[in-house]
Amino acid sequence: MLARVRSAAVLGIDAYLVDVETDIANGLPTFATVGLPQGAVKEGRERVYAALANTGYTFPLKRITVNLAPADIRKDGSAFDLPIAVGILAATEQISAERLGRVAVLGELGLEGAIRPVRGALPVALAARTAGLEALVLPRENLPEAGVVSGVRVLGAGNLAELADFLDGRSELPEARVDLAGLLAERAKHDVDFGEVKGQAHAKRALEVAAAGGHNILMIGPPGSGKTMLARRLPTILPQMSLDEALETTKIHSVAGVLPVGESLVARRPFRAPHHTISDAGLIGGGSYPRPGEVSLAHGGVLFLDELPEFRKNVLEVLRQPMEDGVVTIARAAMSLTYPARFMLAAAMNPCPCGYFGDPQHNCVCGPLGVERYLARVSGPLLDRIDIHLEVPAVKY
Ligand SMILES: Nc1ncnc2c1ncn2[C@@H]1O[C@H](COP(=O)(O)OP(=O)(O)OP(=O)(O)O)[C@@H](O)[C@H]1O
Ligand SMILES: [Mg+2]
Structure with a gap:
């Protein structure tokens, strides 16, 4: 007997649908998974075996072949446990296959049959909607995250028995309900405010212009003049x-694994302020299993580079391409991934190493050569991409 269960996997920040085909034939008992399964997918068969036995189903002692199509993309993670288990149950007619064609199923199985949460539930829900599926069954813990997608029913299952009852038509699963407008309004509140900045009228004006036009901005001024304070606001x-912007930023944060627990939507524009010791892979993204970097985490918001000349030169230079294109492409031998990276760059620096060049209250001790060398640490091509250069003098108080 053959069964086909729809599922999904995450690639970059998007998900694609995967067909889990299960064939059960007569022959010596074997269990083979094909379609480039990586470690956690291969291990899944032990979890499936135990979960089926502990839920009271029989595991067929036959020749079982599971194919994950498309078969030429590497599949990783534990989310295929559930579709494989459901495929075996459907192929052995222990559950009805009637509802299976219209739903996608995803989840990790515990040995006793419980369904555990998976990563990337939001991109999966978006992919299910695009594919026109009627419903998506996810682990119950993933409902808040995936529930923000409208146009597809997102259902949560707590264990294998509940899911089997649903597929047999004996009961229904709880559906995710999220008040999107309320969530957007509530999450958009900030804990700092521009009203806290005293004076600095022309700096505020410049930041307003930058915000209105999405211009990059560089603030130059002595220590304590409020550059960091202004940028944070x-x-x-x-x-x-907008909802679409929030979804896109949330996808990036969810794939990078930096979405706080219980948070379902990044509705506040991100403010990323990496320390100046950051590496180029940390800033742009990368690693052998690629993940988004700070420029992508700042997508839709502000990337703030405080003490700009202290950043390593090669790190600053890799910024030039994403600033121009709004995307970062990471190529590896096995794959090439593109992460969105449309951000507003805000940078701050002192005018010289001691910080007091041109300050009326202090004497600068750097000398003209020192000042020049300090400024030369930031390259011309990068400065050229920053439209607004703003002097922030210290205010008297
Ligand atoms: N215009 C202002 N209104 C209110 N408080 C201010 C103002 N300017 C500075 N401050 C106070 O001074 C503190 C130091 O400012 P901030 O850290 O932003 O300076 P900076 O320009 O970033 O200095 P550095 O070059 O040393 O990094 C702020 O946290 C704030 O409390
Ligand atoms: Mg500062």
Whole structure:
């Protein structure tokens, strides 16, 4: 007997549908998984075996072949446990296959049959909607995250028995319900405000212009003049995120694994301020199993580079391409991934190593050569991409 269960996997920040085909034939008992399964997928058969036995189903002692199509993309993670288990149950007619054609199923199995949460539930829900599926069955813990997608029913199952009852038509599964408008409004609140900045009228004006036009901005001024303070308040004057923008940023944060627990939507424009010791892979993204870098985490918001000349030169130079294109492409031998990276760059620096060049209250001790060398640490091509250069003098108080 053959059964086909729809499922999905994440590649980059998007998901694609995967067909899990299960064939059960007579022959010596074997269990083979094909379609480039990696470690966690291969291990899944032990979990499936135990979960079926502990839920009271029989595991067929026959020749079982599971194919994950498309078969030429590497599949990783534990989310295929559930579709494989359902495929075996359907192929042995222990559950009805009637509802299977219209739903996608995804989840990790515990040995006693419980369904555990998976990563990337949001991109999967979006892919299921695009594919026109009627419903998506996910682990119950993933409902808040995937529930923000409308146009597809997102159902949550707590264990294998519940899912089997649903597929047999004996009961229904709880459906995710999220009040999107409320969520957007509530999450858009900030804990800092521009009203806290005293004076600095022309700096505020420049930041308003930058925010309105999406210009990059560089602030130059002596220590304590409020550059960092001003930059932190920049996201508060940017326009509210639309739902589509929020979803895209949430996808990046969810794939990178930096979405706080219980948070379902990044509805506040991100403000990323990496330390100046960051590596180029940390900034742009990368690693042998690629993950998004700071430029992608700042997508839709502000990337703030404080103490700009302290960043390593090669790190600053890799910024030039994403600033121009709004995307980062990471190529590896096995795959090439593109992450969105449309951000507003805000940078801050002192005018010289001691910080007091041109300051009326202090004497600068650097000398003209020192000042020149300090400024030369930031390359011309990068400065050329920053439209607004702003002097921030210290205010008297
Ligand atoms: N215009 C201002 N209104 C209110 N507080 C201010 C203002 N300017 C500076 N401050 C206070 O001074 C503190 C130091 O400012 P901030 O850290 O932003 O300076 P900076 O320009 O980034 O200095 P550095 O070059 O040393 O990094 C702020 O946290 C804030 O409390
Ligand atoms: Mg500062």
